[in-house]
Amino acid sequence: MKVFISDDQEQQRLWLNDIITKQLDALHFNYELVSAWQPADVLAAVKNGGGPNLYFLDIVLQREINGIQLASKIRDYDPDGFVVYVTIRDDMMPETLSAMTTPTGFISKANMFDETKFVPQVQQVLEVVKKRLVTLERSAEPTLTLRSGALLLTLKLKDIVYCEKVHGLRTTRIVTTSQSYVVHKNLNTIKQQLTAMRFFNEFQSYALNLEHVITVDFNKGVISMDNRDHLTFSRGTIKKLKAYYQTQE
Incomplete structure (x- = not known):
């Protein structure tokens, strides 16, 4: 304080x-x-x-x-x-x-x-x-707080579905249960605040809230989220998530 x-x-x-x-x-x-x-x-x-x-x-x-x-x-x-x-x-x-x-x-x-x-x-x-x-x-519920230009953004972690790196820019798209935000922040910087709850931060270009994952097709590399978004990954990348789930069994 x-x-x-x-x-x-x-x-x-x-x-x-x-x-x-x-x-x-x-x-x-x-x-x-x-x-x-x-x-x-x-x-x-x-x-x-x-x-x-x-x-x-x-x-x-x-x-x-x-x-x-x-x-x-x-x-x-x-x-x-x-x-x-x-x-x-x-x-x-x-x-x-x-x-x-x-x-x-x-x-x-x-x-x-x-x-x-x-x-x-x-x-x-x-x-x-x-x-x-x-x-x-x-x-207090865990939150993500960011300042991007004139925007001061505070989001409850439970409402964040995933964060996605915008390729070629030091910019991240944050997708929540109600809307999405584009902020001028490096994804790795944002991940430092995504330590509570069940966030999976091992993907280079994504941070996933596993509470919002509906299905994972490890053969096709597709993750379906509860907001109806479908995220596609290479087989090599999706193996990181598979390994994580295996440690939780």
């Missing part, structure tokens, strides 16, 4: 960094503190990474956008992230709700630099975050 602390007052930001990381360590969080705090830099970092992440945002950022607007943009890339507002402007709490940023908590700056009053607020929020993380981890 990545942790962002966005505050345009350097003295306050550095103090928050120290206080928050101490409490994260005390509660045994597995986290990475990201140095980015400017809205544009935070968004760039979120776009390139997964989630859920943890965000401590000052509502009154004196930048191109304020903390509430930043949280709204974060939600486009990290819908399950934890947004905590750290602010002196308690009167703006209703605005954070109307903007549908789904905050996890609010920490008042009225007690800034007073550890005895401020730390318990941080502890309370982090305990809530930890409980919710446990729930998310228990309920």
Whole structure:
């Protein structure tokens, strides 16, 4: 989990960094503190990474956008992230709700630099975050997450029928139970995320979800999938799948 602390007052930001990381360590969080705090830099970092992440945002950022607007943009890339507002402007709490940023908590700056009053607020929020993380981890289904250009794609592994290398290009076609996607990613890179469930990754140009295989004709080299696609392989290639099935008997 990545942790962002966005505050345009350097003295306050550095103090928050120290206080928050101490409490994260005390509660045994597995986290990475990201140095980015400017809205544009935070968004760039979120776009390139997964989630859920943890965000401590000052509502009154004196930048191109304020903390509430930043949280709204974060939600486009990290819908399950934890947004905590750290602010002196308690009167703006209703605005954070109307903007549908789904905050996890609010920490008042009225007690800034007073550890005895401020730390318990941080502890309370982090305990809530930890409980919710446990729930998310228990309920989360394995997924494939890719960014290809402007496309951010997250697919449940169980819904992927197969992935196919597009010959001559560093491009892969991902076929799911409902539709197909063409992404500018090398198939071998995608296979690194296809380790859960029953994926067969030994074919050079394909990754197959064996849960979606209906029949295999080893003599003709034809694999029939449950979406009615028929994939054809050479006898030498299909032997790899035959050998795999023999190890499962």
